[in-house]
C-alpha cells in the first residue's frame with residue numbers, strides 16, 4: 362500500500378551552525394516539491410522570519426518559546442492545521458532553535474494516532490558548524506543540564522558538516538572524531554554554506570525511532586517526571602537579550618562597538634544577529650555573529666527585503682549566550698544611534714518694528 366503520510370524533516374544544529382542557510386538552499390533548489398517550513402527561533406526578538414527567502418512555500422512561525430520544551434503544544438496545533446488542509450504538502454521542514462533537543466520534537470509525531478496517520482518523521486538532519494561546535498560540546502555545564510550540541514550530534518540520522526571553509530585541518534579532525542564517538546556510522550555530508558545535494562535530504566527515510574526513544578525515556582527517568590517541561594533541563598545561564606530601537610545607527614560607531622564586544626566576549630556570546638537601519642542609506646543591514654566571527658549582508662545583496670518607502674526605520678538585534686549583561690548590551694547598542702541634526706528651521710520673519 363502507498364504511504365500517504367507527509368514526510369517531516371527535523372533540522373537541528375547549534376546556534377549559528379547554518380540551519381536558516383540550509384532552509385534557504387532547499388527553498389531555492391529545483392526539487393519540484395511543495396514544501397512547508399515550521400520555524401522556531403530562540404531569542405527575545407525574532408530575526409529569522411525576515412531572513413528566510415520569500416517563496417510560495419508556506420512558513421509557520423513559532424516564537425513563544427522553545428519547541429523542545431514548553432511549546433510542543435503549539436507544534437501540535439500547527440501540525441493539526443496542516444493535517445486538515447485540503448492542499449497537502451509534499452514535505453515539512455521544522456527548523457528548531459539552536460538550543461533545542463531534537464528527541465522530544467521527534468516524539469511529538471508519535472503522541473497519538475492522528476499524528477501517526479498523517480505524518481512520518483523522515484530524518485533528523487543536524488547542521489554542524491565545523492569551526493565552533495567543539496566550543497559547545499566542551500562547554501562546562503552545571504550538573505544535570507543538557508548538552509544540546511552533543512544531543513544534536515547523537516540523534517542525527519544525517520549530519521551536515523558545514524563551514525568547513527572556516528576550520529583548520531586539526532579542528533575538522535577533532536570534530537570528526539567527536540561525531541564518531543557519539544554517533545558512529547552516521548552519514549556525513551560535508552559542505553560550505555549548506556550547499557548539499559538536496560535530494561540527499563528530501564525523502565531520505567533515515568529516521569531511527571529507537572535511538573531517540575531510548576534517550577528520551579532515560580531523560581524522563583532521570584527527571585522523575587512525565588511532564589514535558591521537566592523532562593530535561595537547559596543551562597539557565599544561557600539566555601537571550603533582544604533590543605529594538607527606533608531610528609538609524611551610525612555605521613562606524615556600530616561596527617566599532619560590535620567588533621570590540623565580540624572580540625572581548627566572543628566565547629560567551631554564542632550568537633548575535635540583527636537587521637538594522639543605517640544612517641545615510643536606504644538599504645537594510647544584516648549582521649550575523651557566531652562567537653567572534655562577524656558577517657554582514659544587506660538588502661542590496663538580497664539577504665533581506667529592502668525598506669519600504671514609508672516604513673519606519675527600526676533596528677532589531679538579538680544576543681544569545683552565557684551570563685549576558687543586558688544593561689551593558691542595551692547601553693552599547695543605543696550609543697551607536699546616529700545623531701541626526703534637526704533640520705534648520707526657516708528664520709522667523711521679524712515683526713516689523715513699530
Ligand SMILES: Nc1nc2c(ncn2[C@@H]2O[C@H](COP(=O)(O)OP(=O)(O)OP(=O)(O)O)[C@@H](O)[C@H]2O)c(=O)[nH]1
Nearest residue numbers: 376377378379380381382459523524553554649656
Ligand atoms: N564562512 C561560512 N559561513 C557560513 C556557512 N554557512 C552559514 N554561514 C554563515 O553563518 C551565519 C549563521 O548562519 P545561519 O544559517 O543563520 O545559522 P542558524 O543555524 O540558522 O542560526 P540560529 O538560527 O541563530 O541558530 C550566517 O552569517 C551565514 O551566512 C559556511 O559554510 N561558511
